[in-house]
Amino acid sequence: MIDQVAVDMTHGGGGRAMADLISDLFIRHLGNPILARGDDGAVVDTPGARLVLSTDGHVVAPLFFPGGDIGVLSVHGTINDLAMMGARPVYMTAGFVLEEGFPLADLDRIVGSMGKAARAAGVQVVSGDTKVVEKGKGDGVFITTTGLGAVPDGVAISAAHARPGHAILLSGTIGDHGVAILSKRENLGFETDILSDTAALHGLVAAMVAAVPDIAVLRDPTRGGLAAALNEIAAASRVGMVLDEAAIPIRPDVAAACELLGLDPLNTANEGKLIAICPAERSGRLLEAMRSHPLGRAAAIIGTVTEDPATIVQMETSFGGARVVDWMSGEQLPRIC
């Protein structure tokens, strides 16, 4: 039984304190028959012939932020990595690195968020691990989640599949997550209602794949924002891109906050948005499917894939000029996810 208020080194020692933490806190929030077996690994039925494995570490600071916390982020992040491969997320594992002295009430709240997010997404957390490091050797809690999903037959989505002439779509406004985090981190003296957009995107993706089965590329623009994600796709597919700045959705308050913080919204992180690339003739149908889903109401066609061996992403600006959209031109945003 947990009768302490903070993590101490015994919680990582492999003894009874760790066993109690697992049974009292982790199993309570994340429990399912597979996790409850208490084995070193989780035996699961294969969810399909083609599987997707994806892993993601989470070190966001602060741990609690407007619109979410590290727990919900760690579940959504891994679900989204699976969804970006066109996969249905099925199982998840979670590894925790806890800092000595971290309040157990905060851990309880975080793991509670994870359980809620996993249940909402229909994903089971089937295996986990807990390690504890001395005070000053960590930062509260780091969470590494790994997801296993199944790819339906006929779906072949990859960053390498963009082709000249394809349309580039974006599911909604950019920069919300990055600004929500920074608004709590710095003493910036601005009041804002901006919330992280953290969301599980697999439902949106399922609706999109049903409407347009030959979607070429899906990618969630997280760390590094839209600019990094588009450059990654351009490099993997050996293509260029031309974006239309006026078509890229952004909330006015996010735009204003970015201005204030000296950030480029194109480099600012998102946790509930996706980029989709598909044959131009199907872009209208895909846009309609996206706008019909609650997480794609503000979707837009934002550009076109071009032939360009130099794999440059360009943007036609709202003022009529053009500029190169590079990976990261503004300030670095550490620990955004």
Place this chain on the structure above:
Amino acid sequence: MIDQVAVDMTHGGGGRAMADLISDLFIRHLGNPILARGDDGAVVDTPGARLVLSTDGHVVAPLFFPGGDIGVLSVHGTINDLAMMGARPVYMTAGFVLEEGFPLADLDRIVGSMGKAARAAGVQVVSGDTKVVEKGKGDGVFITTTGLGAVPDGVAISAAHARPGHAILLSGTIGDHGVAILSKRENLGFETDILSDTAALHGLVAAMVAAVPDIAVLRDPTRGGLAAALNEIAAASRVGMVLDEAAIPIRPDVAAACELLGLDPLNTANEGKLIAICPAERSGRLLEAMRSHPLGRAAAIIGTVTEDPATIVQMETSFGGARVVDWMSGEQLPRIC
């Protein structure tokens, strides 16, 4: 291209520095066609109808120790968790939390160890993630690995499957890893040649399952040592155990070091040993199969499962008495793995 000597915050920012680190260092050591695709997740073929998923965080201090490093440990640890379910390890993911200022040469050495260990075991690292935290918010590098394996038909190994009358076997000497780590951590003033026993146990397990398909339980006694692992099994199976102290293999120098350090070898960590429990009438055959494998040469039958609703693990001592073997009676050993 990496032209720096230490990790800095840009390596975690999602920009070009991170992309370069991944392509120059991680792909070089861990590369395979699946990882090289550079997608958010890895599409893999299903290796079987019944899968095992297991995750393990690694925070060992020091990062380099006699007989291994955190990299090799992170690969062996997850392979062994899969093997303890009777599974053949096939795929692995790796998530890194790097501390700003960590020498890239050390990271290179660690990821090199991972690549070598994975290749030796026939396991592919198919997906990864890198995060960077500020100096003083981490401790060099933490690695969370997750493994996916396939369980052969007919194999049903679980900590809950021990039954009264079953024999308890151990694959070799205990305490080597814990003593090897501590010999480098404390200024203890003793010279020792003791190496960590870190090893991938899936080959040994395959030989054991081939000889005795109805093995009931497998468990690697890592954190918390033999005592914690046996107590976990006893609790999961609702049984007791009686051990024979004289039958438990231990190197004389490890016994001497434990004496010096005030440790109980039963609580001291191992990274290349396993406990097996099977019907008594097959224990001779299982022992022979274990001793025929390089990682089981010192295997021994160390006790018997008993009927005991109180799930107590007892030991008949070499002096003719008996004592309870509890989870963790000695000092805690933080960050042993």
